Amino acid sequence: MKNYKQLVAMISATFILVFALTGMTTQASTDYYTTNPKIIKTKRAVTYYRDPAKLHPDQKVSANHFAKITKVVTLDGHAPVLKTNTGKYVTANKRFVVKTSGYQNPKQYYQVQYHQIKPHGQVGYTVKRHFEGIKTWYIMRKMGTFTGYDKYNQATYNAVKRFQRRHHLKVTGNVNEQTWLKMGFSKNAWTSIDRYIAPLKAHAWNGRQAHIAAMIHQAYRYMGNPYLVGSSSSPKYGTDCSGLVMQALYAGGINPLPTSSIHHAYPGNEWNSRNLWAAKKFKHIAYAKRQRGDLVFYYQPGTHVIWHVAIYLGHNRVIESWPPRIMVQPIRNSQRSDIAGIVRPFI
Structure with missing residues (x-):
């Protein structure tokens, strides 16, 4: 009888152990990514590590940080981790990271593109009177x-x-x-x-700040070039104010149609700053809440007619094309200071 009771106890313990192990496996497959999610966004602050065992912290990132994942790594005795394209490791726990298609604006606004934006209009157009x-x-x-x-x-x-x-x-x-x-x-x-359209310089696995940086970097490529009305092409040429903004937006992944770089040279399109201001797919922001990467629109003095647009750099500075050249200037100066409002391309 004693041996029988011992046998039953051993079987019960084995059953409990197997159940527990099965439960752990089920929980792991539920709580952790076991296949590559490709792109993730952090749901809360997480730590990146230099090793899959998470012994050597690298940096801490906040919520809404994006990353490209190359594979899922599981070491014996450790929870799964995700290896990023930068060679760093982050938890695969779904409570901390979520699979996503990448950074994107809300649907009511211009969508961020992740394929090279195509020229809109006739490439190789005939130049006629009133063209610019x-x-x-x-x-x-x-x-x-x-x-x-x-x-x-x-x-x-x-x-x-x-x-x-x-x-x-x-x-x-x-x-x-x-x-x-x-x-x-x-x-x-x-x-x-x-044909020239600024190449995309931000990816789906980059967050908002990377897209803003791509936009501003493209604008700086034109620094010192002459102000040329109706122009929006390669950085080896000049632009006008809206021509500069369009190419900068292209680099960040936004195509502000129906405004386009080709049609910018057509008669009547030199004031595309007005069309950009009127575009319903841009988010308008209060002036007091302006941030780096926003677009600043200006009224012609004494009127409520838009006549200029610039890119806000922060610290009350803008990069703009204004006669005679592309340059960095204070947000207000003696040439243009009547600010109509602020538009935010990347939400």
């Missing part, structure tokens, strides 16, 4: 009609017609690809000026 932009700038300098304002005026139209007659081209006063090439410009430039 880089192609017009080149043509006017070639024709000797540029006096500081790159708008295809009547003098340029007449000069182009004379040029076409001399070179036995169809006389239209407009510059198509054939006339462009005869002027000595390259075939590549005919399309590359239109």
Whole structure:
């Protein structure tokens, strides 16, 4: 009888142990990621480690931090951890991190893109009267009609017609690809000026601050270049105020359609600052709550008409294109100080 009781006790203990182990396994598979979630966002503050055993802390990050995950690592006697693309390790516990498709604005606002933004409009457009932009700038300098304002005026139209007659081209006063090439410009430039869209410099696994940094970094690439109305192309050229903002937004992943860099050179689009201000897919913020990365819009003095936009850098400084060049200036100065409001591209 004694041996029987001992046997029953041993079986019961074994059953309890197996149940406990099974329960632990179930809990682990429920509470922890066991397959790669690809991109995670922290739900609360967590610590990153230099090793999967979590013996060597590296840094602490706050809630809403994003990371790209390369694999799930499980060491004997340790809970699963996630290895990031930076080689650091973070808990795989679902109470602390959550699988996500990446950083994104709320649906009612412009969505952050994670594929290279495409040019919107005709690449290789014919330049006509009242057009502006880089192609017009080149043509006017070639024709000797540029006096500081790159708008295809009547003098340029007449000069182009004379040029076409001399070179036995169809006389239209407009510059198509054939006339462009005869002027000595390259075939590549005919399309590359239109096609340029700033490359994306932030990924889905980067958070808001990385997207703001990408936008501002792109704007700084134009520093010192001339103010050129209707221009929004490569950093080897100048821009105007909204042309600079558009390329900066592209680098952060926002495509502010229907405003586009190609159409910016078309007649009537030199005031795209007004279109950006009126866009319903941007979030408007109180001036007192302005933050680095916001867009600052200005009224023309004495009116309620938008005529300028700049990128806020913090500490009451902006980067902007304002005659004569792209530069960093105080948020208010003697040239423009009537602030209409603040727009936040990245929420």
